[in-house]
Amino acid sequence: MDVPGFALITGAASGIGRACAHGFVKEGSSGVALLDVSLEALENVRSELQALQSKSGKENDAPNGTSHSSECQIEIYQVDVTSETQVVNAVNDAASKFGRLDYVVNAAGIAMKHAGGVAFAETNDWQRIIDVNLTGTFFVLRAAAKIMLNQEPIRSSINGRPLQRGSIVNFSSIQGVVGIAQSAAYTATKHGIMGLTRSASEDYAKDGLRINAILPGYTETPLTTKNPQILEAMKQRVSTAVPMERMGQPSEIADGVLYLAGGRSSFVTGSALAVDGGYTSR
Numbered sequence: 001m002d003v004p005g006f007a008l009i010t011g012a013a014s015g016i017g018r019a020c021a022h023g024f025v026k027e028g029s030s031g032v033a034l035l036d037v038s039l040e041a042l043e044n045v046r047s048e049l050q051a052l053q054s055k056s057g058k059e060n061d062a063p064n065g066t067s068h069s070s071e072c073q074i075e076i077y078q079v080d081v082t083s084e085t086q087v088v089n090a091v092n093d094a095a096s097k098f099g100r101l102d103y104v105v106n107a108a109g110i111a112m113k114h115a116g117g118v119a120f121a122e123t124n125d126w127q128r129i130i131d132v133n134l135t136g137t138f139f140v141l142r143a144a145a146k147i148m149l150n151q152e153p154i155r156s157s158i159n160g161r162p163l164q165r166g167s168i169v170n171f172s173s174i175q176g177v178v179g180i181a182q183s184a185a186y187t188a189t190k191h192g193i194m195g196l197t198r199s200a201s202e203d204y205a206k207d208g209l210r211i212n213a214i215l216p217g218y219t220e221t222p223l224t225t226k227n228p229q230i231l232e233a234m235k236q237r238v239s240t241a242v243p244m245e246r247m248g249q250p251s252e253i254a255d256g257v258l259y260l261a262g263g264r265s266s267f268v269t270g271s272a273l274a275v276d277g278g279y280t281s282r
């Protein structure tokens, strides 16, 4: 996927963010900074990645005992993306440890249903979802963009394509383009991510900083499976509204993220990539 540089991933302790962390390591990135509120879960993901590296290191061992694999540097940060200070500190620290920041994946997010619909939505729930999904993405994007704009572009290994200064992938959703019942706050944030992405991409397209959105469809992660209300609503929708008639796996979404992050999408900015089993084509 041409992602040799350094990646920073929010929401990296679970689901799609975790799958992205695996993806960057497997595809040979030089380093990954993993951000999440849950420290314990982050430590687990770091252990998984270390095990992955030592396994692939052994597989790549040359007969004379030398190893061809280069280690991916793994840094973890317990960060609540709603805290501007925590975000800025973590992003700056990762950039300083790595020497640069090439790919940012804004996967941290929460979802919630409003029983009875928007008329009965709690103000606290509305505010919390906006804070995490939309403002958190803005905080990370802003902190990372300041660094990316000041760094030298890296050269794409793919047939001499124009250089890339940095690439940011924001998490929207199928709910960034359609509405779903009892999900007003979540849907509003995911539409908001589309506007943030399009506008921010215009700001820096000519500078080689690319900013895109990914729109996952129903995907099997703790976000969708741990809440019985969300899981039940989703199962019903999947059987009728998803042309592929199945949920996606986190690794299938991560592949879309890696494409948008890396050199193969060198002419792609301000776009929205749906990875949704056909949901939004109907």
Ligand SMILES: NC(=O)c1ccc[n+]([C@@H]2O[C@H](COP(=O)([O-])OP(=O)(O)OC[C@H]3O[C@@H](n4cnc5c(N)ncnc54)[C@H](O)[C@@H]3O)[C@@H](O)[C@H]2O)c1
Binding pocket: 010, 011, 012, 013, 014, 015, 016, 017, 035, 036, 037, 038, 041, 079, 080, 081, 082, 106, 107, 108, 109, 110, 111, 132, 136, 171, 172, 173, 174, 215, 216, 217, 218, 219, 220, 221, 222, 223, 224
């Ligand atoms: N799973 C789906 O069906 C689906 C569909 C469309 C979009 N998405 C989006 O994909 C992204 C990842 O979702 P997922 O399904 O992997 O969910 P998940 O619950 O498995 O993972 C989300 C991660 O974000 C972290 N997080 C939550 N609040 C945070 C905060 N304030 N600060 C830092 N980290 C925080 C959680 O601890 C968790 O590790 C989200 O933005 C979600 O809206 C998911």
